[in-house]
Each structure stands twice: as structure tokens, then as C-alpha cells.
Amino acid sequence: MKKTLLAAAMLAVVTTPAMASAQLAQKYNCLACHSMDKKVVGPSYKEVAKKYAGDKGAEAKLVAKVKAGGSGVWGSVPMPPNPQVSDADLKTLVKWILSQK
Template identity: 60%
Template sequence: MKKAVYVAALVVAGFAASGQAMADEALAKAKNCMSCHALDKKLVGPSYKDVAAKYKGNAGAADKLAAKVKTGGKGVWGEIPMPPNNVTPEEAKKLVTWILSVK
């Protein structure tokens, strides 16, 4: 019985985590981020997997990248600039938290 409860708890946790990831991907799609970025390949901008790998372990990355999402930037991934995005600071932080979690 304990094993069944444990397995059920893991399944629920997995669905909750999956739902959160999908919700953040949905926000990226809604804000047109996916026009220039993809999960696993370079489009106009870097893939989210490449961004996550570059900033892995960097404690200040989330705040720095959230500011770049909001105001735009250029030079880190090449000469094509990323324009400013019409997102709230909270949305920018949510997007970056999700991007940094992509594996």
C-alpha cells in the first residue's frame, strides 16, 4: 500500500512539473519568443538548450537575462540584435527561469 501511494505521489509530481514546463513554453509562444528561438536548435537566436548550458551555475544569470528579455541586447550570441520584448518583469523572470531549466 505504501508503495502504491509513493508511486501515485511521484506521478502527480511529474504531471505538475510537466504542466509548469508547458505553461512556460506556452508563454514563450504567446510572446512570440519562438519566432526566433527553439528548444534545441539555433534559429535567428540561440536555442534555449544552448542558453541554459551557457549560463548553468551562474547565480546572477536569471536577473541579467530577464533584463535582456525586457530591454533587448546584442553581441553575446552574434551580431543580430534581440529586440526589446513586450513583457512584464514578472513574465521576463518566468520565461528566463523556464529557459534556464531546459535540458
């Protein structure tokens, strides 16, 4: 019991917001179409951050876009809707993506 609690406490200490966000990207299969720094099927996270840098409404726009899906902004390949992703996780993911440099 003590070892389990110690392991959980250590994990909480070393898990950063960026690590948690990357884990969410894996959990929701975002990495099947996106990567950190190069185009896969969709744009890289760095490209997204660059495109929306300085746009005060970017977070809300991207949360809605990821939830509902869409096409036309990055080419003809549509992004499917992701209604299974909670609003809290969407906000965390989008904030993380927009923070990429």
C-alpha cells in the first residue's frame, strides 16, 4: 500500500502539463493525423500555433473545430468530428497546441 501511494505521488510530481497534454493527444488518437513539427494528414501542432498566434479567439475556434470537425482551412482532407472528447480535455489539448513554438 505504501509503495503504491509513493509511486502515485512520484508520478504526480513528474507529470507536467505538457506531458499530460501529450498523453491526451495519444489517448484520443490525435497523433494518427498530427505530429509536433511536421505535416502528417493534418497540419503539425507548430503550424497550427503559428497560424493562430495573436488571435485572441483562437482557443474557442479550435475547440469548436476539433469537436465538430471541419475542412478547408488546411486543405481538402476533412478532420472528423470528435464528440467523444470532453470539453475540459479539448481545452487542455488546444491550449497545449497553441503553446507550441
